[in-house]
Amino acid sequence: MDGLYHDCAAICGHDGYPDLFIIFTCNSKWPEIKRLLDPLHLKLVHRPDIVCRMFKMNLDMLIKDLKKERFFGKVVADVHTINFQKRSLPHAHILIFWDSLSNFSDPKDIDKVICAEIPNQFEHPELYKAVKKFMLYGPCSSANIFSPCMKEGRCSKFYPKSFADLTTIDVEMYLIYRRRKTGCYAEKGNVAKIIAMLFLTILLC
Numbered sequence: 389m390d391g392l393y394h395d396c397a398a399i400c401g402h403d404g405y406p407d408l409f410i411i412f413t414c415n416s417k418w419p420e421i422k423r424l425l426d427p428l429h430l431k432l433v434h435r436p437d438i439v440c441r442m443f444k445m446n447l448d449m450l451i452k453d454l455k456k457e458r459f460f461g462k463v464v465a466d467v468h469t470i471n472f473q474k475r476s477l478p479h480a481h482i483l484i485f486w487d488s489l490s491n492f493s494d495p496k497d498i499d500k501v502i503c504a505e506i507p508n509q510f511e512h513p514e515l516y517k518a519v520k521k522f523m524l525y526g527p528c529s530s531a532n533i534f535s536p537c538m539k540e541g542r543c544s545k546f547y548p549k550s551f552a553d554l555t556t557i558d559v560e561m562y563l564i565y566r567r568r569k570t571g572c573y574a575e576k577g578n579v580a581k582i583i584a585m586l587f588l589t590i591l592l593c
């Protein structure tokens with residue numbers, strides 16, 4: 389662990405701050421998992437070997453795509469950890485470092501690869517469905533005061549976020565993503581979310 393940590397620190401020292409932070413989660417609806425478990429009436433906990441294998445294969449594919457296909461830029465380094473929790477499925481935290489030519493020089497460049505707005509369900513029905521199903525956070529705050537993220541009467545993750553016309557970087561170098569009032573909304577847990585909750589969509593070109 390010590391060695392791996394020092395390797396990561398050395399990568400940061402050499403290549404600077406990472407450019408993308410991606411959380412990649414295992415999905416119980418992946419056809420390969422469903423195909424095996426459903427006919428036998430098994431649950432995910434009964435076959436952690438299959439779940440972990442599928443997760444690792446898809447994770448490797450994603451990293452390979454990001455590096456080989458260069459969707460967003462030339463990757464010079466990447467690191468990831470895989471988290472296993474007592475409950476829920478494995479997920480990976482991935483850091484991607486680009487070469488200096490691919491770096492974001494302007495907050496507007498960020499909008500080309502990251503979107504924190506709910507897509508238009510008529511223009512992009514498939515994307516809308518996926519975002520609604522997998523990417524929405526909450527509900528919490530006044531809509532659900534018993535959400536596990538609630539600490540001292542407010543969401544510890546600072547949701548819901550405010551609307552913003554532009555992507556900006558604040559004084560502490562914290563990113564505020566563009567969340568325009570487009571009128572697109574999605575309902576989750578009987579709560580209509582008009583863009584306010586954070587969700588990230590990587591737009592693959």
Ligand SMILES: [Zn+2]
Binds near residue numbers: 527528543
């Ligand atoms: Zn919350």
